[in-house]
Amino acid sequence: MYAVNSEIQAASETLPSKHALRKPVNMGQICRWLLLFAGGILMVAPIAYMISTSLKWPHEIYNLSLVPEEPHLENYIYVLEDGRFYGWFINSIIIATITTASNIIFDSLVGYTLCKFRFPGRYIVFIAILSTLMIPTEMLVIPWYLMSQSLGWLDSYWGIMFPGLMTAFGTFLMKQFFETVPDDFIEAARIDGLNELQIWWTVAMPLVRPALAALAIFVFLGNWTAFIWPLIVTNSVEMYTLPVGLSSFGDEADVQWELIMTGAAISTIPTLIVFLVFQRFIIRGVVMAGLKG
Amino acid sequence: MASLVLRNLVKSFGNTEVLHGISLAVDDGEFVVFVGPSGCGKSTTLRLIAGLEETTSGEIEIAGRVVNHLEPKNRNIAMVFQNYAIYPHMTVRKNIGFGLRTSKLSKTERRARLEEVAEILDMTDLLGRKPSQLSGGQRQRVAIGRAMVRDPAVFLFDEPLSNLDAQLRAQMRLEIKKLHQRVGNTIIFVTHDQVEAMTMADRIVIMKDGHIQQVGTPSEVYHRPASTFVAQFIGAPSMNMLAGEAVENAIHLKSGAKINLDLGLKNGLPVIVGVRPDDLHPGGGASILEGTVTVQEPLGPETLVYVDTVNGEVIAKADGRVPPQVGDHVALSADPDCIHVFDAESQEVLTRPL
Numbered sequence: 001m002y003a004v005n006s007e008i009q010a011a012s013e014t015l016p017s018k019h020a021l022r023k024p025v026n027m028g029q030i031c032r033w034l035l036l037f038a039g040g041i042l043m044v045a046p047i048a049y050m051i052s053t054s055l056k057w058p059h060e061i062y063n064l065s066l067v068p069e070e071p072h073l074e075n076y077i078y079v080l081e082d083g084r085f086y087g088w089f090i091n092s093i094i095i096a097t098i099t100t101a102s103n104i105i106f107d108s109l110v111g112y113t114l115c116k117f118r119f120p121g122r123y124i125v126f127i128a129i130l131s132t133l134m135i136p137t138e139m140l141v142i143p144w145y146l147m148s149q150s151l152g153w154l155d156s157y158w159g160i161m162f163p164g165l166m167t168a169f170g171t172f173l174m175k176q177f178f179e180t181v182p183d184d185f186i187e188a189a190r191i192d193g194l195n196e197l198q199i200w201w202t203v204a205m206p207l208v209r210p211a212l213a214a215l216a217i218f219v220f221l222g223n224w225t226a227f228i229w230p231l232i233v234t235n236s237v238e239m240y241t242l243p244v245g246l247s248s249f250g251d252e253a254d255v256q257w258e259l260i261m262t263g264a265a266i267s268t269i270p271t272l273i274v275f276l277v278f279q280r281f282i283i284r285g286v287v288m289a290g291l292k293g
Numbered sequence: 294m295a296s297l298v299l300r301n302l303v304k305s306f307g308n309t310e311v312l313h314g315i316s317l318a319v320d321d322g323e324f325v326v327f328v329g330p331s332g333c334g335k336s337t338t339l340r341l342i343a344g345l346e347e348t349t350s351g352e353i354e355i356a357g358r359v360v361n362h363l364e365p366k367n368r369n370i371a372m373v374f375q376n377y378a379i380y381p382h383m384t385v386r387k388n389i390g391f392g393l394r395t396s397k398l399s400k401t402e403r404r405a406r407l408e409e410v411a412e413i414l415d416m417t418d419l420l421g422r423k424p425s426q427l428s429g430g431q432r433q434r435v436a437i438g439r440a441m442v443r444d445p446a447v448f449l450f451d452e453p454l455s456n457l458d459a460q461l462r463a464q465m466r467l468e469i470k471k472l473h474q475r476v477g478n479t480i481i482f483v484t485h486d487q488v489e490a491m492t493m494a495d496r497i498v499i500m501k502d503g504h505i506q507q508v509g510t511p512s513e514v515y516h517r518p519a520s521t522f523v524a525q526f527i528g529a530p531s532m533n534m535l536a537g538e539a540v541e542n543a544i545h546l547k548s549g550a551k552i553n554l555d556l557g558l559k560n561g562l563p564v565i566v567g568v569r570p571d572d573l574h575p576g577g578g579a580s581i582l583e584g585t586v587t588v589q590e591p592l593g594p595e596t597l598v599y600v601d602t603v604n605g606e607v608i609a610k611a612d613g614r615v616p617p618q619v620g621d622h623v624a625l626s627a628d629p630d631c632i633h634v635f636d637a638e639s640q641e642v643l644t645r646p647l
Contacts, residue, residue, distance in 0.1 A: 184378035187345050192439070193366035193395030206382040 053261035075262040088245035096223040102165040111174025177211035213281035296479040302351035328490040329500035356446040371440035372449040386420040389438040450482040521640040533607040550581040563637035570608040572631035580624035
């Protein structure tokens with residue numbers, strides 16, 4: 001008994017003190033944290049200013065203080081009571097939702113085809129699609145406009161949506177993700193009697209859910225915040241999307257920043273919802289669970 | 294009745310011909326294992342049967358019907374893949390039931406069939422689980438279940454055990470064999486593991502470079518290999534190959550030993566003498582080789598001894614209780630009935646022991 005006790009005592013003596021256990025201060029670690037902190041501030045600051053400005057009166061807009069002198073909700077009441085805002089909001093919802101759905105279906109369909117089927121010219125088609133990524137939107141706006149004009153799509157949902165119904169980026173993203181789906185799954189489904197479209201929809205699509213979620217977030221946000229093209233293709237105030245509509249608060253002489261910021265603050269709500277809904281699908285390792293041991 | 298017939302099957306990828314005219318008839322209910330090294334064409338043959346690749350020429354007949362131009366789903370086959378290919382987003386029930394999606398069975402019949410298969414595979418309790426909640430062996434069983442549920446004319450297995458650890462592999466080997474005895478469907482099983490082939494097959498098809506080398510029962514291919522390739526591929530450790538020459542009614546080995554075998558061979562014909570390590574023992578009767586023990590591998594009842602001889606290194610089997618030690622000089626003897634003689638040029642067998 002004595003021997004055991006003395007051993008325990010000896011062991012406890014050799015244990016380092018609580019103070020000694022603390023890790024030494026690492027300068028690299030501190031620099032990393034500082035850098036991340038600065039990055040965080042940079043990200044959050046515009047949002048904080050947006051919310052702060054939306055709570056300010058017009059006379060204190062150019063006061064850079066983050067805390068409004070007399071915070072109030074009048075701007076929100078004004079924006080929400082303004083009938084135009086609802087129309088723009090609905091326009092944006094319709095356009096962003098349809099383009100997102102369209103991209104999810106068609107980008108993945110093309111990506112899947114380019115990835116899993118062997119046909120002559122496959123590589124050329126893929127390169128051709130990719131090369132369109134190099135053309136800036138500014139260059140495309142005029143041809144799009146002329147096209148919309150001749151098709152009678154000016155100032156319509158079709159006109160606003162058509163350039164974004166499918167994207168080269170989405171096709172590329174989906175093709176790359178379908179590469180991770182083993183051919184065995186597809187061949188097994190083929191033997192099980194599914195046709196190619198059924199295989200794509202019931203087997204391949206669920207396996208690339210994380211990619212679909214990412215694509216949905218990209219496309220929705222991209223269309224929700226799109227400005228130049230909707231501004232050009234729309235003429236009537238009723239057809240404006242939110243960003244275009246918000247920019248119309250005010251004129252050359254007087255920009256009503258507090259109202260713009262209020263509208264912007266409200267318009268972030270759907271994007272937050274989309275992000276929250278889809279981010280849970282972005283889980284890695286779903287595909288591999290059905291393979292190997 | 295033959296449930297699968299391959300007639301002169303040729304497959305080319307571009308200008309490269311990978312199968313050079315495979316012909317084979319598989320009887321109803323037979324368990325046939327295709328075995329061979331990587332790139333020998335065994336998996337390609339299986340994929341041609343499944344319809345996942347198009348044949349360049351030749352004919353495939355399943356259950357009396359030429360299926361060359363039929364889609365995989367119409368060929369009355371089911372396939373188990375190396376990676377299982379069970380869908381991770383579906384439960385076991387859905388995975389197994391997936392094979393019945395296109396069948397004409399009623400809902401009740403489908404459910405009964407699914408439950409029957411689950412019971413055979415002892416998976417009834419796991420039907421509600423997702424593949425990620427299953428062990429490797431259980432996933433493999435789900436894959437087999439999905440194939441079984443369709444009750445196909447021919448089951449195709451593409452190296453289904455190669456992802457399992459050694460213990461599980463042995464267990465699954467036994468399970469598949471029992472399953473075959475129970476359901477009795479024709480099985481074509483592809484593997485590169487000769488132990489799998491030997492233990493499971495009714496008949497083994499040994500392939501090399503797109504050709505069938507030999508077709509036979511496990512006993513036939515082991516005891517009567519048709520070529521040096523088969524002789525060395527089947528059996529572990531590999532058969533010892535000794536260079537020699539036919540001289541009158543005997544074969545003279547490089548070691549100077551003479552083996553009396555009256556094969557009626559042309560004088561001076563270069564031959565290769567094959568002796569399995571199991572048939573080559575230190576001591577015993579007339580020795581055919583002599584040399585020094587370089588390595589000893591005790592296996593319990595027996596000990597493998599590697600002996601450095603004039604004919605190169607050979608492996609012999611010694612009694613595990615009193616094995617020769619490393620450095621010992623030993624004389625090796627073999628029963629003449631266990632000696633295989635191959636033509637040195639064509640590598641084909643000249644005589645097969647009875």
